Amino acid sequence: xxxxxxxxxxxxxxxxxxxxxxxxxxxxxxxxxxxxxxxxxxxxxxxxxxxxxxxxxxxxxxxxxxxxxxxxxxxxxxxxxxxxxxxxxxxxxxxxxxxxxxxxxxxxxxxxxxxxxxxxxxxxxxxxxxxxxxxxxxxxxxxxxxxxxxxxxxxxxxxxxxxxxxxxxxxxxxxxxxx
Amino acid sequence: xxxxxxxxxxxxxxxxxxxxxxxxxxxxxxxxxxxxxxxxxxxxxxxxxxxxxxxxxxxxxxxxxxxxxxxxxxxxxxxxxxxxxxxxxxxxxxxxxxxxxxxxxxxxxxxxxxxxxxxxxxx
Numbered sequence: 001x002x003x004x005x006x007x008x009x010x011x012x013x014x015x016x017x018x019x020x021x022x023x024x025x026x027x028x029x030x031x032x033x034x035x036x037x038x039x040x041x042x043x044x045x046x047x048x049x050x051x052x053x054x055x056x057x058x059x060x061x062x063x064x065x066x067x068x069x070x071x072x073x074x075x076x077x078x079x080x081x082x083x084x085x086x087x088x089x090x091x092x093x094x095x096x097x098x099x100x101x102x103x104x105x106x107x108x109x110x111x112x113x114x115x116x117x118x119x120x121x122x123x124x125x126x127x128x129x130x131x132x133x134x135x136x137x138x139x140x141x142x143x144x145x146x147x148x149x150x151x152x153x154x155x156x157x158x159x160x161x162x163x164x165x166x167x168x169x170x171x172x173x174x175x176x177x178x179x
Numbered sequence: 180x181x182x183x184x185x186x187x188x189x190x191x192x193x194x195x196x197x198x199x200x201x202x203x204x205x206x207x208x209x210x211x212x213x214x215x216x217x218x219x220x221x222x223x224x225x226x227x228x229x230x231x232x233x234x235x236x237x238x239x240x241x242x243x244x245x246x247x248x249x250x251x252x253x254x255x256x257x258x259x260x261x262x263x264x265x266x267x268x269x270x271x272x273x274x275x276x277x278x279x280x281x282x283x284x285x286x287x288x289x290x291x292x293x294x295x296x297x298x299x300x301x302x
Contacts (some may be wrong), residue, residue, distance in 0.1 A: 025246070026245075028190070029219060029267055030238050032219075033218075033220045033223065033238050033241075034222075036220045036236045055235065056237045056238065058235025058239075059241075059243075060237065060238070060239035061239075062239060062240070063240065063243045066243060067233050097189035104242065160268065
């Protein structure tokens with residue numbers, strides 16, 4: 001599994017995607033809390049660590065999108081933005097789309113962990129000879145991943161909209177349903 | 180002071196109606212801060228304990244909610260000379276406590292109503 005140092009380093013890289021004002025206010029604190037929570041998971045199994053990473057990445061991606069949306073002036077949603085209202089749905093509902101998305105995210109996490117293991121198991125002393133040029137692919141990869149998921153989400157929504165099964169249609173059906 | 184009075188304590192009734200009902204993460208964060216100020220890690224652990232591990236927040240979700248609560252002045256950062264940058268504590272403001280009490284009152288009313296309706300159906 002990913003070592004503590006690599007995990008925190010990866011988390012810091014993800015925090016760089018937040019707006020600057022948010023980062024200035026919370027990045028250090030979030031990193032410290034993340035390090036504490038990650039340390040708690042060290043004694044747990046691989047599954048628990050996988051769930052932890054899935055939850056963290058999903059939370060941070062959602063947070064990044066929301067904070068950028070807010071920075072663009074779209075924060076009329078305020079405290080009502082997060083889902084899971086007491087009045088709107090039960091806690092036990094688990095839509096199929098959520099399961100599919102979580103599987104995709106988990107696959108991404110497992111790939112990241114495998115890559116981290118490869119990096120950490122690479123020889124400490126590099127072979128003698130001219131050093132190859134190095135460059136970071138992490139940020140580009142993150143942007144690419146975000147763009148991929150965004151595009152996948154848009155396509156999924158378009159399909160649902162075309163099938164008249166989107167949230168808007170369901171709401172309209174509910175409003176116009178039997179009285 | 181009644182719940183109704185509290186609604187007009189420091190905000191208009193319109194503002195109260197807009198902010199209720201609270202989302203579950205926000206409700207649990209406010210509950211966690213109700214008895215004492217806490218740091219981020221302590222809030223996460225307290226929420227896990229309160230919900231029997233049914234609700235486990237990520238750090239991204241927690242700090243997104245804390246940012247909004249700070250903006251709305253429902254919570255505040257504590258002035259602590261000894262605290263490091265990575266260990267800020269938060270506490271409820273009077274406004275936050277009023278909101279929490281209003282929400283608890285709303286839920287009590289809902290529970291009472293639900294019990295009455297269910298009992299009437301069973302009778």
